[in-house]
Amino acid sequence: MIIGAYEAMPYLVECLASVEAQTIDPGRIEVITVDDGSTDGTGEYLEEFAARAAMPVTVIRQENSGGPSGPRNVGLGKAAGRYVFFLDADDRLGPEALERMVAIGDRNGTDVVLGRIEGVNRGAPKSMWGRTLERTDVYSSNIKFTLSAQKLFRREFLTRHHMRFDESLWTGEDAVFTMEAYLRADGVSVVADHTCYYLVGRDDGKHVTKSGGYALRFDSARALMNLIAELVPPGERRDQLMLRPFLVTLLPQFGPQYAKDSEKVRRHKLELAQPLMDAHWNEGVAAQMKVGERLRLHLVARQRAELLLSVVEFVRAKKQPAALLERRGRRVYIAYPHFRDARAGVPDAVYLAGAREARAFPGYREGGTPSVLRRAVRRARRALRSSGSATPGGRAAAA
Known part of the structure; x- marks a missing residue:
């Protein structure tokens, strides 16, 4: 468990309480915390926690690095467990989160495990939690739409591929790291039937993803x-x-x-x-x-x-x-500005709705593209007509 923390009070209190409340044996949890130059008592609270926690806790205090990548990389360099989980100091774990994620990772031998995420006073990704997936990949699921670092990663896998967070990026560094993990992983597991992580919206708005220029x-x-x-x-x-x-x-x-x-x-x-x-x-x-x-x-x-x-x-x-239905309802154009404006010259294809979007419009008919069966029938009919026209009276010759 790697926790990078900067000016994390009072959110850090609930964060660490959620770690202590995990049902997995405390002896199996290694907590590495990195105080990134906080001035609000974050470092002191981490040391207090380390002194009383049932699991081993390492506290590293350093000058401010300016972003989350540095503390995460420092923690990753110190980690020794089979898995690594990156927990942000203003968020918290759900009950049984580690137990469930480790179990599904062990059961399937997967390199990355996603646990269901919910937002508290902020939004959270939703499209990938339809059902629990014992083993999947980035192409067969919607996991590409959750690229935050709050996942369970097999540490040996990260070490083998020399994976670290890009410290030159001030935002989106976790997206690059997580996408690389998805692409290199020998399988990904998804725990969708249990909330494993709570993304907490800070009242002071100090979220890295909301800071910085365009x-x-x-x-x-x-x-x-x-x-x-x-x-x-x-x-x-x-x-x-x-x-x-x-x-x-x-x-x-x-x-x-x-x-x-x-x-x-x-x-x-x-x-x-x-x-x-x-x-x-x-x-x-x-x-x-x-x-x-x-x-x-x-x-x-x-x-x-x-x-x-x-x-x-x-x-x-x-x-x-407005929507314009053509070809007997099989084609739907959505008339945003400049649609069929000759001066603008935007191709009609840009305004053509895909099937999923088109279904929202009354009168749309599915099946604008002939099915494989329909095409096969048409080919057979053409073949029969062709063979029939080659014989007198339009009848096919006897075999």
Whole structure:
């Protein structure tokens, strides 16, 4: 258990209480805490905890490093257990969390274990908790949408791949670390039927993910995209993973805040996005998005600042675009701004809804693409017509 802490009081009190309350044998828990230059009594409280805790606790006090990567790497260098779990000092574990996660990891021999996360006064990822998965991977589940560091990692696995947090990143460093672990892991397990971790919203707003300027988000997106491109060959699987940094990290930079940004900031955001779009944006990634998402990133890729601003303002106003059904309801276009505006020149395909999005519109008919069976029947009919026309009277010749 590695706990990096900076100015963590009073949240640290409940955090450590949740560690003490774990049902797994205390002798099996090794706690390594790193006080990253706190001035609010965090270091002193960690030492008090170490003096009374039933499990072995190491307290390391260091000058402030400026981010969570340094303390996590220090703790990782000291860890000696079979597994490593990164616990943030303002969050807390759920009851039985370690016991359940270690059990499923041992049962399946997996290198990474995810425990269900819930938010307290803040949001939390939800799409990956549909059911408990004994063994899965990053392509067969939605785990790519939870890339925080609060996972159970097999320590030997991290050591074998020389994995550490990137201390040059001020935000999103855990996303790069966790995605690399997903990609290199011999299986991932998911505990979905029991809350293992509580993400706690601080009243003072001192969350690393909420701090720092917008340029740091582009650094984070670049690092994650480059990692995916390095480890996954071009094709459907790479596109599937690229959706995450485009959707979660890059797109919010062109959300409602973009309309309130100065002209200078808007121009800078487009400049920062350009190399990322040139390198990694393609039809495979775009096809996975909803129309409003795809349209904004298409305009970012084309550097169409004047069109992008009007689309963002439309989204910011929470307006509902009209839908146009064509081909007897089998094709749905969602008419965001500039749809079929000849002067704008945005292709119709950008506005074409995928099946999941199209189902929300009355009159939509599934099956715009013929099924395999239907295509086979059509081929058979064409073959019969062809063989029949080659004989007198239009009948097929006898065998």
